[in-house]
Amino acid sequence: MTNDDLTYPGGGVRLYVEAALSDGFTVVLNEDQSHYLAHVMRAKVGSRLAIFNGRDGEWDATVVVVAKRGVTLTVGRRIGAQTETPDIWLALAPIKKTPLDYVVQKAAELGVRRLQPVITRRTIVERVNVERMRSNAIEAAEQSGRRTVPDVEEPVALTRLLSNWDTTRLLLFCDEGGDAKPIAAIRAPKAAILTGPEGGFDPAEREMLRAQSFVIPVTLGPRILRADTAALAALAIWQSTCGDWT
């Protein structure tokens, strides 16, 4: 089977590229994308798809070369203007590989703008694979229809994260503490959600977090949630109260 029109959402192909995009520009896809397009989607010269780069909006593109060295596209007309997701970050202590893959994918779908790995006392540091996080975030962005990809930052220690924090951004700390507010009660249009590793934050970390003026401890109900569940629940509720789901 070949497929002439891979335009999203009809044919479903939508790719993130780094190159500048404008009418008539040429884009050479990287190895993975070329393989995907040529061998998985069976694209051929003349096949069409959608591309975006997070800066110039979304564009129609046409395959002009399918070669061993890669697939080359010519940019056609602009399908849509550049848009931005709401101003929400997820600062997360890395967890096991599969739940981490999952939380990155879901956070990208839920419109997170930045993913910040945070090293805590109970974090198993070997788990942080930033390139893998980036690749998962890009794939989910492509499939979700968003015109940006989340930034995935290099890991930072919790103490350093707090000392360098822009205090105009509220940090919603998903805590088990009794006095924490329901997250739906918070109105914070510029915010970050913070979740811990499987073993949670240690008592000294909780105390340090609660001492910061920009930290708001928030609760996610009476049951014990895994770290990845907490991150996704918090993002969904934030989108529905402060983001673009209202």
Place this chain on the structure above:
Amino acid sequence: MTNDDLTYPGGGVRLYVEAALSDGFTVVLNEDQSHYLAHVMRAKVGSRLAIFNGRDGEWDATVVVVAKRGVTLTVGRRIGAQTETPDIWLALAPIKKTPLDYVVQKAAELGVRRLQPVITRRTIVERVNVERMRSNAIEAAEQSGRRTVPDVEEPVALTRLLSNWDTTRLLLFCDEGGDAKPIAAIRAPKAAILTGPEGGFDPAEREMLRAQSFVIPVTLGPRILRADTAALAALAIWQSTCGDWT
């Protein structure tokens, strides 16, 4: 390493059992639980843990026999009264194995009361493994601290689900349609969330759903969510507006 006190949350062991629970009763664990307790947690005679059955509250229990045929417990004092989760169901078209495992686990953590597999036109029926869903739901219930486990029903066709529906329960249909309301705007203390298979509902199904008096089409924002993401986001938002996260 052995562990005398496996009481949750100290040692972390908390098991769901089917037997009736009262002071002095004897409980014989099934094969899987016996293996877990004896060989993974290294329980021995005298080890303590927490048990619940969804009816009689939560109880302290002590291992009295560790044998090849299984582990036997004696029920001690009641740790806490029986509690119920809010009245929310998830009706979901089965999806691929790994995302289905994941959504069952997360839905149980998020306090869902019933999981109802729904067969739609685009559902791949071979995917419905009710026993696996039950086992995942029980494990997540044990770890989340809830004192019930979600009911996992036998699969039912969408048409039949609708014709037998208790119309006092609102069915929140996660739809991509333009006129759907934000889910956070709905107040429905007795409700069910409905999500489709990877390929979505077909046009005739969407029309049929929208024709029902008890169906409310709801939206989850401007991005395209996978079926499992939609289910979890909808559950989290419902808990924060109508459930026990308020």
